[in-house]
Amino acid sequence: MGRAPRKQGQQTERGLNRRTLLVGGGATAGLLLAWGGWPRAYRANLNTAPGETAFNAFLKIDRSGQIIVIVPQTEMGQGVSTLLPQILADELGADWRTIGVQSAPIGPLYANNLLARQWLANDWSRLAGEAGEWAIDQYATRSALMLTGAGTSIPMFHQPYREAGAAARVLLCKAAAARWDVAWESCDIRDGIVSDGGKRTLKLGEVAEDAATFDLPDILPFRQADVDRLAGQELPRLDTPSKIDGSHNFAADIRLPDMAFASIRQGPIGDAVLKSVNEGAAKSVTGFLKLVRRERWVAAIASNWWAANKALDLADPVFALSGTPVGSAGIEAALEQAFADSSGERLYARGDPQSLSEDATVLASEYRVRPGLHLAMEPTCATARIGEDGAEVWMATQAPGLARAAIARALDLPAEAVTLYPLHAGGGHGRRMDFEAGVQAALLSREMGRPVQLLWSRLEDVIQDRPSAPAHARMAGKLGRNGAVEGWSAKVAAPCALTQTWARIAHGKLPHEASADASGTSTRLAVAGMDLPYSVPNWAVDHFPADVGLPLGFARGNANLHGAFFTESFMDELAHQAQMEAMSFRIQMLGGNPRLAHCLTTVGAMGGWQGGIEGSGQGLAAHVMNGAFIAVMVEAGVDEGKLQVSRIVAAVDGGEQVNPDIARQQVESGLIHGLAFAMGASVPYAKGMPTRAILGRMGLPRLGDVGEVTVELIRSTAPPAGLTDLGAPVVAPAVANALFTTTGRRFRSLPLLMEG
Structure with missing residues (x-):
């Protein structure tokens, strides 16, 4: 059985395009030449509230002793907003009851290089070996390619979170040791308390601000003792209480002053453009505000979502579809034809x-x-508010950096003018890798001059899956x-x-x-x-x-x-x-x-x-x-x-x-x-x-x-x-x-x- 022939012009393993990475023998050399013009180190871009001290990209501690762990991965029910904090808290020696979680801002330190390698690897990168992996890593980091998926969260971030916890423990011990005039190596942290062998104790919040002024040793020591370890324990999930009492905010739970609600129709599957819509019928719905038409979709905006969706039903939008419509028989035939094409x-x-x-x-x-089909419990949803200084978007996304860039392009704004608030998802299974609802919500908000929450109907969610x-x-x-x-x-x-x-x-x-x-x-x-x-x-x-x-x-x-x-x-x-x-x-x-x-x-x-x-x-x-x-x-x-x-x-x-x-x-x-x-x-x-x-x-x-x-x-x-x-x-x-x-x-x- 020999190598099967390939059609003329067929491509293999497309990943990075030519503008992103030079593919071929000179790729590594090209990246090396450009290396001098790029940053070699990145700083954490965390915001800190009064009383909070940022130790690194993954950790803040406030004066009360609360440990705030920064999580760059999207929580979709898989427990990542508990697992990553547990890794860090274990190395830090924290009290689990003091752990809080905050979503990470978009930044290069949170890039998921592991998923990027799996996704973007091609023939050249595998042939190049370590150089190919390095090239993809550099692309992912410099692009702030934050991705959640394929079970990569723990393999990718396990070591960085261990290092973040260990680094904070060393700095806190140094600050406490300086107050007690002892060697910092004699200090340790257990259950959120710094002590020098049990003689004297301090709460973490008492030394957090001082700790951030010390330097780390050349070799970072990890915890060696097996007692009082959080890793390996079946600790309660941090997101469970709010999900049980209903206080957990998903995309559809966002409420903003003067907010309107929208539903959308995007036509059949394929190259479909909007042809006509009965706006007069839509106006008969109480609470209806406006129909917004674009080339490939139409949205109804109203004072509540039911009215918006009802207005779209009555408007009965008609789309023109180019090409052969998708059908199961055609899908099956195309798969069989692929064999015949050799x-x-x-x-x-x-x-x-x-x-x-x-x-x-x-x-x-x-x-x-x-x-x-994905059939996530939560239908696709996003909320947007466009102001004079930029745009704000609330949505669940597995690719926040790419989502922000797409929203910025749609609004003709620089990416820095778009603030994306990444929310937890009610399921997703990969569907949240796409982010079209965020773009649509932003365009609708700009059209209305007020905040708009766009929620796809279940029917729309299935059609456009x-x-x-x-x-x-x-x-x-x-x-x-x-x-x-x-x-x-x-x-x-x-x-x-x-x-x-x-x-x-x-x-x-x-x-x-x-x-x-x-x-x-x-x-x-x-x-x-x-x-x-x-x-x-x-x-x-x-x-x-x-x-x-x-x-x-x-x-x-x-x-x-x-x-x-x-x-x-x-x-x-x-x-x-x-x-x-x-x-x-x-x-x-x-x-x-x-x-x-x-x-x-x-x-x-x-x-x-x-x-x-x-x-x-x-x-x-x-x-x-x-x-x-x-x-x-x-x-x-x-x-x-x-x-x-x-x-x-x-x-x-x-x-x-x-x-x-x-x-x-x-x-x-x-x-x-x-x-x-x-x-x-x-x-x-x-x-x-x-x-x-x-x-x-x-x-x-x-x-x-x-x-x-x-x-x-x-x-x-x-x-x-x-x-x-x-x-x-x-x-x-x-x-x-x-x-x-x-x-x-x-x-x-x-x-x-x-x-x-």
């Missing part, structure tokens, strides 16, 4: 898949996955005489959702433009999760880019959602073909991956694995993702045509977790998200519109559909990995494998019981 690019390979024994058993199967990528796979495997997998071939037709997302949020492309531009891009981002963790001597993964016409976006798990489904479902088929028990079949190929093997044996023991015998209703799946390992066993069946999952057991090795309880929450959340992906979370499309948009009609799991969920965290001393996405990709293949034992049928499409 435009595949070999992105992963090991050995020689062609050099196999002639008497090997060959198994081939085809799989397909529909696009998966940027779902995960649809994909088709042609899998082939060869079994030797001993039942071992000797060869493996995966050919995947799929568009790249991450390439489209970057084009929209970084380069201002319209959704249909980004979709078309990315249609010829072959990239590892589109086949993530298909890099085999098993020791198969000869294997290859080829990506066939496809133009499905549906704008796609960042999602929980991204391409791992289909990658794991293809891989683990087919692995089960091979085990059945080899007449081997599914767990043993996997473990025999995991000699070089003991952590994943440990997860499999653990989940088998916990779940009472029966070997996947006929009628057991048990299924297995395993996956590796960004340094984290997971194995899942489910018990499932079909009752009166509906999928029922009575049990989910997961074993996870995610390294040394900061807060085990939150880690389990993250995995459980991912498992349920993956179950929704298996059961529904997808809609058919016809004539440029989803054919349904009511959540109750999407086949999503309810409490009665899900039984016991158990998550076991395997003890590990490895660095902590992000777990927010880990559970989502493995549930669907595990359920599909379980259904085979009860129905005798292979379910090779997602959703599993999809019509058509």
Whole structure:
């Protein structure tokens, strides 16, 4: 199996554009030459209230002793606004009851270089090795590329928060030691109190201002004692009390003086422009204020949101759509056509898949996955106030720096004139990486000359969703005489959702433009999760880019959602073909991956694995993702045509977790998200519109559909990995494998019981 030909003009692994980074042999040299003209160090740009002292970019302490931890990552329910403060508080020696959290301003010290590396890596950067990583790091830092996603928050910021806490502890100890005239090394902080071995004590607030005047030692000492440590404890989440009593502010909770409310219509999916609107009918609604028309959308503004949305319904906006309307049949046809175009690019390979024994058993199967909707609890929302001095915008965003830049461009203002208040999100799963609502709200506020809160309806949220990528796979495997997998071939037709997302949020492309531009891009981002963790001597993964016409976006798990489904479902088929028990079949190929093997044996023991015998209703799946390992066993069946999952057991090795309880929450959340992906979370499309948009009609799991969920965290001393996405990709293949034992049928499409 040789390298598949590529179409003329096809691009591979697009990341940074030419204006951002010179791609090619002279890229590193070009960056080195420009290095002298750029800052080599950055200062924290924190605002401090009276009585507050800023120690570094991540920490402030006030005179009362309250510890204010600065968090640059968007809280979407994953617990990051507790985890990062816990890391810092542990090194500082703080009292957990004194911890407060504040969102970070936009600045280079908060750039997520790790996600930037994953997202923007291309052929050149991988070839360049450390120089390529350095180039992406520099771009991310100098661009203040603040990003939340793909479980990178803890791996990226664990060390900086440890250092921030340790640095503050040293400075506070130095200030206390100076008052007591003792060596600072003899001082320590426990439970928020500075002491010199218990002889004398001071509260942190009493020495905070003095502490900031001292210098740090050349080598920063970290805490060594194992007693009174906050890391590893199941501390209560800091955001829970306000979410329980309703005082927690989400975007729709913002209230400003003289604020108006808006609803919006943006037409069908694709290149749609506004053609007509019945403004007379809209005026009949009590509270209606104004219709605002733009080329591609129309918004109604009223004294309350219900009136604004009702006015839009009566206005009955009509849009003209260019090109072929998006439809499920067209999406499926485009994916199949991608194979016929012979435009595949070999992105992963090991050995020689062609050099196999002639008497090997060959198994081939085809799989397909529909696009998966985000369906966050909180519909898209933003509030804006435009004044003489600039603009203020309140919104939840996973890319605040890019969002602020887009708002500034839309208003023709410098970025510094836009103040963006990053809020927590009521879910998001990647949808908050896009920020069009913030731009729309700012334009509406300028039009009205008063604050405006824009809230998309649930229908609008579904129509304009940027779902995960649809994909088709042609899998082939060869079994030797001993039942071992000797060869493996995966050919995947799929568009790249991450390439489209970057084009929209970084380069201002319209959704249909980004979709078309990315249609010829072959990239590892589109086949993530298909890099085999098993020791198969000869294997290859080829990506066939496809133009499905549906704008796609960042999602929980991204391409791992289909990658794991293809891989683990087919692995089960091979085990059945080899007449081997599914767990043993996997473990025999995991000699070089003991952590994943440990997860499999653990989940088998916990779940009472029966070997996947006929009628057991048990299924297995395993996956590796960004340094984290997971194995899942489910018990499932079909009752009166509906999928029922009575049990989910997961074993996870995610390294040394900061807060085990939150880690389990993250995995459980991912498992349920993956179950929704298996059961529904997808809609058919016809004539440029989803054919349904009511959540109750999407086949999503309810409490009665899900039984016991158990998550076991395997003890590990490895660095902590992000777990927010880990559970989502493995549930669907595990359920599909379980259904085979009860129905005798292979379910090779997602959703599993999809019509058509």
